[in-house]
Amino acid sequence: MTAFTVRLVPCLTDNYAVLIHLPDSGATILVDAPEDGPIRAALGTEGWRLSHVLLTHHHGDHVQAVPLLRAETGAAVIGPAAEADKLPALDRAVADGDRFAIGGLDIAVIATPGHTLGEVSYFLPAAKLAFTGDTLFSLGCGRVFEGTPEMMWASLETLKRVLPDDTSVYCGHEYTASNARFALSVDGDNAALAARAREVEALRAAGRPTLPVTMAAEKAANPFLRADEPALARAMGLEGQPAAAVFAAVRRAKDTFK
Ligand SMILES: [Zn+2]
Structure with missing residues (x-):
């Protein structure tokens, strides 16, 4: 099992970014990029170097720090292919069912449309972590902006079916x-x-x-x-x-x- 450390980074008014550090490979993964200052400060405090960014969806409060952080660190940016035209340039475009590894940590992509049409969640089965962006919140779910209620319900049903009970779920906001x-x-x-x-x-x-x-x-x-x-x-x-x-x-x- 690949060792890892997770750090939640409060950004803006109620957003969260998450940093996952893998000491064996030295990789550090950021999930969503609401604000560069707090993310940079957390990286500095920990002494971590950003290597990858995972994006859940195209809203500004999830992606707006990508250009600055990428320019400073050269991190590779990964996000949903279905929203590639609305996202900062992607080094890797992903879709439902894709699996890839960073620093030995396996990452599965789950399409969870409804809040936006191309939103994805990321599931790290070995680490028992999931990042559900603005699809699933604790005790809530995202507003249905681009999709339909049926689509959002299907996405939540998928998360219920796919994510084991002992998965630690991280969401995009403190709501x-x-x-x-x-x-x-x-x-x-x-x-x-x-x-x-x-x-x-x-x-x-x-x-x-x-x-x-x-x-x-x-x-x-x-x-x-x-x-x-x-x-x-x-x-x-x-x-x-x-x-x-x-x-x-x-x-x-x-x-x-x-
Ligand atoms: Zn959003």
Whole structure:
């Protein structure tokens, strides 16, 4: 097993970049590039040299630091082929089902469209890590900007099926506290959700991130992953309806939740 160290880097108001360092090869992988300053500072503190950048999707708050970081480090940039025309120049364009390795660490590409049409998630099976960008958040999911609710639900179902329970999930934003308030409003009888909400409150009160979170915890508590659960359909007044319809109703309710 390739040794690795993961460091979460808060950027902008509520974005996260993630650094993965592989001491055996000296490789350092950045997942998404919201802001160069904090990423450069984290690299400097650790004494790591950036070698690769993985991009989840084309939004500015995930890619805008790429040109500066690439100019400084020569890092290779990897991102979804389907959004190559909207991304900084890619050294490697990837698509669903692709697998490649960096410094001996295996990386699988999972297409997760909906928030944007070409968004991908990255799964590192041996390291038990997943990076879900703006598709899956803790207790939430991304807004459906470019795709359809059906597409987003299919992406979340894929993540539920493919990512083992003990996967540590890293998301693109620290939205968990506000996601918890909404989740409790639609799934208030869910004990796992109540427990996670208390944990999130304590973490945020201590100034700590709520990520990573295990896939098992998300499957139990995230209403957007539970659209196929009869209890949630009932709570939405959609008993017997297809999961995609329940998901769409939950997503609509979240879009207007105050
Ligand atoms: Zn986005």
